Amino acid sequence: MKNEIVKTRIVIVDDHPLMRDGLTMRITAQPGWEVSGVAATEDEGVTVISEQCPDLVLVDISLKSGNGIELIKRVRSRNPTVKFLAISAYKESLYAERAFRAGALGYLNKQETNEKLIDAIRTVLKNERFLSEELKARLVASALKNTSGEQNPIDSLSDREREIFRLIGEGMTTGAIAEQLFLSTHTIDTHREHLKRKLNVSTANELSRMAFQAMLEST
Structure with a gap:
C-alpha cells in the first residue's frame, strides 16, 4: 500500500x-x-x-x-x-x-x-x-523617520480607529459605518471623538478632510 x-x-x-x-x-x-x-x-x-x-x-x-x-x-x-x-x-x-x-x-x-x-x-x-x-522602501523610510523623532499621529490609532477613519475618508456617514461594522451609532460617535482628540482636530469637518486626504495619499 x-x-x-x-x-x-x-x-x-x-x-x-x-x-x-x-x-x-x-x-x-x-x-x-x-x-x-x-x-x-x-x-x-x-x-x-x-x-x-x-x-x-x-x-x-x-x-x-x-x-x-x-x-x-x-x-x-x-x-x-x-x-x-x-x-x-x-x-x-x-x-x-x-x-x-x-x-x-x-x-x-x-x-x-x-x-x-x-x-x-x-x-x-x-x-x-x-x-x-x-513596502520594503516604506518600512525603511518609516524607521528612519522614527529615529528622527517624527511621528505621524495616524500611526497612534488603534486598528478599529484606523478602519473607521478610512470609512470616514470614503465619505460614509455614522449610520452607514455603524451598519457596515455591526456597531451602534453611539459607538461610532465615541470613536469619532477619540479620533478628533488623537489627531488634534476640533470639528467633524476637519476630521473628514484629514481622513479624505489620508485616503488620497494612500492611493
Whole structure:
C-alpha cells in the first residue's frame, strides 16, 4: 500500500464568494496544495481554523463582520504557529504594517493576486516574509523617520480607529459605518471623538478632510 501524500492545507477567509472561488482554483491547481476550509467572517474564520489546523491562512483584511487583523490576533494568541498571508483591496500603506504587527508573514494587494499569489504563499510557507519592494522602501523610510523623532499621529490609532477613519475618508456617514461594522451609532460617535482628540482636530469637518486626504495619499 502506497503512503498517502500529505497535502499542504490552506484556509481562505474572505467575504466575497467569487474571490474565494478564484483563490481556491489557483491554490488547488498547485500539486500538493488543498483548500481545507473557507469562511466569510471573523468568527467563522476562527472556528474553521481551529477545526482544520491549516498550514496557512489567506485572510482578507476587510470583512463584513469583523476584520482580518483581529482574526490574526485571536488565532495567534491561541496558536502562534499558524502562518498568515493577509490580502486586501486597500493599499499596503493602510494596513500592511498592522497586519505584520498582528502576526501575518505576508501582505498582498488583491490586484496582484493573479501574478504574485503562488509566490507569496510559497514564501510564507517557508516561514519567510512576503512584501513588495514598495513596502520594503516604506518600512525603511518609516524607521528612519522614527529615529528622527517624527511621528505621524495616524500611526497612534488603534486598528478599529484606523478602519473607521478610512470609512470616514470614503465619505460614509455614522449610520452607514455603524451598519457596515455591526456597531451602534453611539459607538461610532465615541470613536469619532477619540479620533478628533488623537489627531488634534476640533470639528467633524476637519476630521473628514484629514481622513479624505489620508485616503488620497494612500492611493
